[in-house]
Amino acid sequence: MATAVTAPRVLENAWVRFAARRLGRLVVSVWVVITAAFLMIHLVPGDPVRAVLGPTATAEVVAAKRAALGLDDPMWSQYLHYLQGVLTGDFGTGLASSLPVSQVISQRLPTTAMLAVLAFLVAVAIAIPVGVFMGVLTRGGRARRAELSFTATSVVLAAVPEFLLAVGLVYVFGVSLGWLPVAGRSGASSYVLPVLALAIGPAAVLSRIVRVQLQSVLQADYVRTARAKRLRAVTVYLKHALPNTLTATLTLGGLLLSVLVAGTVLVENVFAWPGLGTTMISSILARDYPVVQAIVLVYGVGVLLVNLAVDIALALLDPRSTIRES
Amino acid sequence: MSRWRSVLRTPVGACAALLLVGVLALAVLAPILWSAQADRVDTDAIRQGMSAEHWAGTDDLGRDLFFRVLVATRLSVELALLATLIAVVVGLTLGALPALVGSRLGRYVVAFVNITVAFPGLLLALFLAVIFGVGARGAVLAIGLAGAPAFARLTQTLVAGVIERDYVAAARAAGIGRFRVLLRHVLPNIAEPLIVNATISAGGALLAFAGLSFLGLGVQAPQYDWGRLLGDGLAGIYVTPAAALAPGIAVVIAGLAFNLFGEALAKAVGLTTPLGRALPRLPRRTDSSAPSDAVLEVRELTVTLPSGARAVRGVSLQIAPGEAVGVVGESGSGKSLTALAIAQLVEEPLQVRAERLHFQGADLQAQAHRKLLGTSLAMVFQDPMTAFNPTQRIASQLAEGAREHGGLSRQAARARVIDRLRAVRIHDPERRARQYPHEFSGGMRQRAMIGMGLMGTPALIIADEPTTALDVTVQQQILQLLAEIRAADHVALLLISHDVTVVSAVCDRVLVMYAGRVVEDLPAAELARGARHPYTRALVAAVPTMESDRQLPLTVIPGRMPDPDDVSAGCSFAPRCALADAHCAAEQPELIASADGRRIACWHPAPASLALQES
Secondary structure, three states, X not given: OHHHHHHHHHHHOHHHHHHHHHHHHHHHHHHHHHHHHHHHHHHOXXXXXXXXXXXXXXXXXXXXXXXXXXXXXXXXXXXXXXXXHHHOOOOOEOOOOOOEHHHHHHHHHHHHHHHHHHHHHHHHHHHXXXXXXXXXXXXXXXXXXXXXXXXXXXXXXXXXXXXXXXXXXXXXXXXHOOOOOOOOOOOOHHHHHHHHHHHHHHHHHHHHHHHHHHHHHHOOHHHHXXXXXXXXXXXXXXXXXXXXXXXXXXXXXXXXXXXXXXXXXHHHHHHOOOOHHHHHHHHHHHOXXXXXXXXXXXXXXXXXXXXXXXXXXXXXXXXXXXXXXX | OHHHHHHHHOHHHHHHHHHXXXXXXXXXXXXXHHHHHHHOOOOOOOOXXXXXXXXXXXXXXXXXXXXXXXXXXXXXXXXXXXXXXHHHXXXXXXXXXHHHOOHHHHHHHHHHHHHHHOOOHHHHHHHHXXXXXXXXXXXXXXXXXXXXXHHHHHHHHHHHHHHXXXXXXXXXXXXXXXXXXXXXXXXXXXXXXXXXXHHHHHHHHHXXXXXXXXXXXXXXXXXXXXXXXXHHHHOOOOOOHHHHHHHHHHHHXXXXXXXXXXXXXXXXXXXXXXXXXXXXXXXXXXXXXXXXXXXXXXXXXXXXXXXXXXXXXXXXXXXXXXXXXXXXOOOOOOHHHHHHHHOOOOOOOOEEEOOEEEEOOEEOOOOOOHHHHHHHEEEEXXXXXXXXXOOOOHHHHHHHHHHXXXXXXXXXHHHHHHHHHHHOOOOOHHHHHOOOHHHXXXXXXXXXXXXXXXXXXXXXXXXXXXXXXXXXXXXXXXXXXXXXXXXXXXXXXXXXXXXXXXXXXXXXXXXXXXXXXXXXXXXXXXXXXXXXXXXXXHHHXXXXXXXXXXXXXXXXXXXXXXXXXXXXXXXXXXXHOOOOOHHHHHOOOOOEEOOOOOEEOOOOOOOHHHHHHHO
């Protein structure tokens, strides 16, 4: 009886409803990703076991490996087995290395995550000051020339894909100047180029978004109100305009974050970075499908978690809670 | 069609178009012209750097990389266009499907698109590349299908926007099948944004393809595209950097060509508003006349628009302590700009100038009087729904001015906020202070706005249409509140309104503005029956009263006010004035003060006595 009374009251709370709805969506999406990863091994052309063992392997060896991997079981039994494995952190064994896949993941995931998080922080740390500065400088159609050159620069930087930026950075800072290491992970200096390669594109896009949003916020009535209070210009920009700029920026910028996660695959391969991305590509080329399967899963869930984090941040930042209610 | 062609007239559009034509021409011609050079093996010139003979060096087999990059244009562009075609066709189909099939199946399609579109294209492409197998064919399918969800989402949005329109409804009512409606009526109307996006995503596909080939998942030897050349070249970047840089540069240029051309198309198809150029800042005159006891003294105030036209043309006014002055006029008469200019809230590119602009004896044009204005001048704006910052609590928005100018502590400011909210009759101010603006009703917000002005000790409240956005019963409460504050603290009021009734009820004196000038200045009590300017009389006559005959149409002033850009040399009201003659059209009447303190700018003012009689 007590639960029957409290349950509706709990659901009245907008936060609880938001969390419940968002969690429901996450569970469905994660299930889709897991299923897609499971299906992958059955959709690849040819026999994956034959592919990895090579044409010289005898039929008996191939059959034994298939049986060991459970590939001859009925589909539904394989699916249930796979689900069970994923939920308990067991991703099976690699075909090429015969190491547990979970061990590969736990070794490689932190270095990739570190790269992505650092790149995101650098992108934000560049984009917000630059965007705000340009927004203030060009407010109300001022400084047209500065606006044009800023737009041109950011459009070009944003259009260059991260792996080409990486190649350019390798050439300039690694080959020509010789300042920074260009491959592998060895100390703090080895982070500089991969992080920059990942961060520059998103920073260019984000700073454009910040500038445009700031411009429209500066037109808002409440900014006029703030000016009518005769606050210092800095206070008007940072306290009244910036927070409202950020909610709008985050909505669009959240997309960039998940793109950045995917971008690590390419950038890692340019810098021979010992992360998930390099492992993924080498495993694809070696047809080590259990490893590929697991990494695809990790990337997919990673993107979903990033999207969730962005939604939660938006709900926290915006007290009107349009996200929570819609 | 002319809109499409206008792309070429912008510098960016012309550059992008030129680049794109160049890339496409190269794609067609390069393999025909230079295949032989690109494939010629020269074992004497292996892995050479840049030279006059080999502009971008040579590869492992001594093949010329410059020609290989040129020849690779065709395969790179071809594969990218093929992938884009797949993305567009599959995306269009997925996006239009919900409109074709029933709502149940449609929902599943939408849900599928929603889930897939949340993943970055590159991740989808990698996943699909594994399924379709390593190689050019697999990569085309992978990149094409990975681009489809974004296109499907776009199509869904566009279709949903068009399908509700009348002509689509009419076609469906006429019994035309869904598929036919889609083909004949919907698709042509969403073609523009689809083409623009397809152009941009062709650039994206080109870059993605370079990525996959670079990783070794795309084009396989002996075929080569830019990504393949880049991947092969990267290993030797220390020895022959050109081997990696040349294909990289080619990818960037081609990608930019598609991207920029798409963006330029988008701009040309959509609307762009050219911003007016800013005027050079003009030196401000300072004037050290004897101080007066007026709270506000304004002489010859002008506000200049970026076009050079003047929206406010020489307004002069004075407000005595505790006096309430109203400013009335139609929209566009410059009354709100006058108020904002006085409050020093007009920003560039608009220019404010005045012979004299004194507030409480301080020259507002000479120095920054931030503290004085922050504590002694209160503003109330028209729309209370937008005048508060939506992301901050009421208390902090009210408190910050007092904390900045009054140096109040957090607690002291908070106590003052609650006290002021109570003063503007907000119930339960302790709770309300903690709330956000969206939790307040419109009337409450306007009261909170007045409360914000009362945080200091205002000598003047400038209220710009404070009741226009509120409903009638709330209007009365706000006006009542303003009247009480004035009476209690001897605060002067400058009330801007288009509503003659409101102004005559609240104010002591009324200024009537027309086309940026004050045309009459008279006691509020005289407004209804003693107005002498034909425009004032027309304004008053346009107000319906309880005695108005409801069978007759409402009285209006014929004609419309001139824009600031085309004011004539004569009286601006002349074209709409029944009394106007040649003199009125030729020469502008000055605002002349009479002995009783009234002012009027008219060549044919109604005599005071006649004005009374007529009414």
